[in-house]
Amino acid sequence: MPMVDPDMSLDQLAPIIVATFPELAGSSFSLLSEGWDSVAVDVDDRLIFKFPRNADAERALAMEARLLAAIRPVIATPVPDLEVFETPRRFSRHCKLKGEHLLTADYERLPDDDRQHLARAMAQFFAQLHRLERQVMADAGAKALEGWPHPDYVAERALPQLSGVDRALAERTLVAWQELPPDPLGEVYGFFDGHGWNMAFDHQRRRLNGIYDFADSGFGPLQQEFVYPSLVSHDLTARIIGEYEAMTGKALNRERINLLTGVLHLVEIAWALENPDMLATLLGFYRHWADRQPV
Structure with a gap:
């Protein structure tokens, strides 16, 4: 902080x-x-x-x-x-939107039905945002997302923080990112910050009461929207994707979303070098993602 x-x-x-x-x-x-x-x-x-x-x-x-x-x-x-x-x-x-943050430990305590209810609410939130007309949102002041830094910048700052298989995976991830074509589903106005620190979650009722902090919203690649819920849980991301596909008829590319999730972790590590407390947390996020990747 x-x-x-x-x-x-x-x-x-x-x-x-x-x-x-x-x-x-x-x-x-x-x-x-x-x-x-x-x-x-x-x-x-x-x-x-x-x-x-x-x-x-x-x-x-x-x-x-x-x-x-x-x-x-x-x-x-x-x-x-x-x-x-x-x-x-x-x-x-x-x-004030009544509720608290939803952290990983909180999510893991939720019964399956409540997890699915949350995923459905988040998918509906994303789907409704993505249907907003571009000109309407541009007139309201929406702009293109601030892009992630160049892969060379990320590599220079993030890779020295990693070693062994974690570093090798990061190197492959950055190469794959550079080769990634534009999102075939195009650009939308989206939230692009849908993690648990921006949720007002009622832990007693186990329901989402609202979402806040739209400072990072804007026009960006549709599938990048689904990267951020993984900061709560990869299980939540998978459920949101399934619900979103059912609501919209759009087929999302899970491999692309997974790759972008790894890139996000590396970008945030690169940005956090001057903040040791935050760096330790972000390295933990990356390693949790890395543990899920095929050898």
Whole structure:
């Protein structure tokens, strides 16, 4: 996680919220997260206020609000109703989607029926997003995904972190990535961040209550959408793919998705070298993927 910025401490942010919403003066405030792009403040376990860290994040927040305004009326999955305020600094407010992150250990405790229910909900979410008209989303501010870095950059930074069969597999993966043709299913507007840290999951009812954080959404290759749920579980990814195919009639290429999953792990390792705590976690994700690959 990034270093704590004194200007983004709770002592600094709570007065800004109260100045705009004086009725919250007696509320309970807590820092929900200290992300790379913004800091979120939870008020009374009811409202979420997001404060961008810099000008780029401010622009991204405004774009996210426009995107959600276009998305919300046409998909079944609850998403934040983001309202942006400009004084004394830009921030957003939305009602909190009740639920917690869904991590691998949580998923592994779910009964089979609940796993399938979650996969169906995620597949529906993806399918409905992918049907949105490109021009409508472009008018709302959607842009092309920020591409993954060049394979040479990934190799230079990620490969030295690996050894033995893990490194050999990574080398083959990067070569296969360079040879991968464009996605035959084309490009869509998608979420491209569908892992458990962006889910509001009700662990008591074992149901998905909503999805949030659309800052990384945009136009990208359709099948790349299915890479990110593997950060929760490869079983979840497989179930989502099956449900999506049944809903849309599209045949997804599991080998392609699996390859891109490995590439994602290597890209994130390359990006995380300056963050040792995160690097250890990402190496674990890669090795879990690698253990599933044929010898």
